[in-house]
Amino acid sequence: MPEPQTLRYQLRHAHASQPGRHRLNYLTPTEFRQQHHTVPNRAVPPGVIGSKWPVRVKPPATLQTTWHRLATPVMNNDFSNLLKRHRSIRRYKPDAIDPTLIEQVCADAIAGASSSGNLNAVSIVLTRDASRKQRLYELHFEQPMVLQAPLVMTFCADWFRTRQWLRRRGARDNFDNLIGYHVAAFDAIILAQTLCLGFEARGLGICYMGTTLHSMRAIAELLELPDTCLPVTTLVVGYPDESPQRRDRLPLAALLHDETYHRPSDEEIDATYAERERLGWERYMAVPELKAKMQALGITSLAQFYTSEAKYDPDVFRTDSAALRTLLESKHFLT
Numbered sequence: 001m002p003e004p005q006t007l008r009y010q011l012r013h014a015h016a017s018q019p020g021r022h023r024l025n026y027l028t029p030t031e032f033r034q035q036h037h038t039v040p041n042r043a044v045p046p047g048v049i050g051s052k053w054p055v056r057v058k059p060p061a062t063l064q065t066t067w068h069r070l071a072t073p074v075m076n077n078d079f080s081n082l083l084k085r086h087r088s089i090r091r092y093k094p095d096a097i098d099p100t101l102i103e104q105v106c107a108d109a110i111a112g113a114s115s116s117g118n119l120n121a122v123s124i125v126l127t128r129d130a131s132r133k134q135r136l137y138e139l140h141f142e143q144p145m146v147l148q149a150p151l152v153m154t155f156c157a158d159w160f161r162t163r164q165w166l167r168r169r170g171a172r173d174n175f176d177n178l179i180g181y182h183v184a185a186f187d188a189i190i191l192a193q194t195l196c197l198g199f200e201a202r203g204l205g206i207c208y209m210g211t212t213l214h215s216m217r218a219i220a221e222l223l224e225l226p227d228t229c230l231p232v233t234t235l236v237v238g239y240p241d242e243s244p245q246r247r248d249r250l251p252l253a254a255l256l257h258d259e260t261y262h263r264p265s266d267e268e269i270d271a272t273y274a275e276r277e278r279l280g281w282e283r284y285m286a287v288p289e290l291k292a293k294m295q296a297l298g299i300t301s302l303a304q305f306y307t308s309e310a311k312y313d314p315d316v317f318r319t320d321s322a323a324l325r326t327l328l329e330s331k332h333f334l335t
């Protein structure tokens with residue numbers, strides 16, 4: 001029986017109610033359960049991701065050329081295996097990355113990532129220079145991979161270029177506001193993750209730097225970012241010098257909601273986090289300095305660790321959030 005997450009993407013078509021048109025749907029988790037619990041051996045029909053048309057339905061003749069191009073399934077084991085191979089990499093070989101490869105991955109990702117209004121409100125600043133990397137290393141709380149990885153990529157929510165264009169064409173100004181910030185930040189994150197897949201497909205490793213959000217102002221200054229342009233995330237990229245274990249995820253059922261939000265009961269929370277608590281605790285306790293720190297802080301559970309001063313300290317989050325609000329204002333994202 002296929003896993004629910006695979007099945008979720010299987011397209012089914014129902015055109016009886018709309019003659020001549022083909023409506024596509026995903027199987028909902030409930031439908032999945034109903035169909036596969038009652039008929040466990042049922043074959044799953046092939047589906048197409050990103051296509052307007054299901055494989056087995058022919059569109060009108062005028063659309064057939066597009067249909068052939070779009071309806072060719074690209075979802076095969078290679079893509080699934082690529083995702084399964086993902087691990088954040090925190091140790092890198094010193095080998096430089098061929099600039100042509102960097103450019104190619106960037107070009108592919110920019111062309112293949114969706115972008116709000118296709119305005120491409122994003123800029124990526126590449127850092128390879130040792131002294132600038134040293135400074136970024138300090139701003140990223142001295143995470144060693146910033147120095148080790150040959151490439152650091154800072155993804156910026158960027159309206160500066162667009163607004164300059166609008167001005168030059170006599171159009172009304174926009175995007176120097178909170179929605180503008182979100183739109184550009186989403187574009188930046190979507191592009192970052194698309195790039196990750198491109199690099200990983202070529203055997204390189206990546207790791208996100210969440211510390212970007214805590215050092216936004218200083219990173220913006222270092223990279224000389226203009227008005228309405230702010231860093232939202234950072235990737236370190238390079239050739240892996242480690243082969244870490246695959247990290248667990250919370251169970252799919254906890255993340256997927258069928259039509260409306262399902263509020264988990266206490267028992268469901270316990271079940272959802274049981275494996276995470278076991279694996280996470282084991283992993284952190286295997287690091288002697290961390291174990292000692294947790295003991296010193298009186299931490300007795302993974303949840304306590306997460307919001308302790310050793311991980312995501314709420315006081316730091318509050319202070320840095322206030323600083324972020326001020327920064328958004330000074331960069332004209334709060335008008």
Ligand SMILES: Cc1cc2nc3c(=O)[nH]c(=O)nc-3n(C[C@H](O)[C@H](O)[C@H](O)COP(=O)(O)O)c2cc1C
Pocket residue numbers: 086087088089090143207208209210211233246247
């Ligand atoms: C937005 C974001 C920020 C992250 N920041 C950091 C970071 O600062 N340092 C780090 O070591 N890992 C960072 N990570 C990596 C996560 O810890 C990692 O993705 C998670 O533990 C799951 O592990 P995996 O990516 O190997 O599957 C970040 C991931 C994301 C998506």
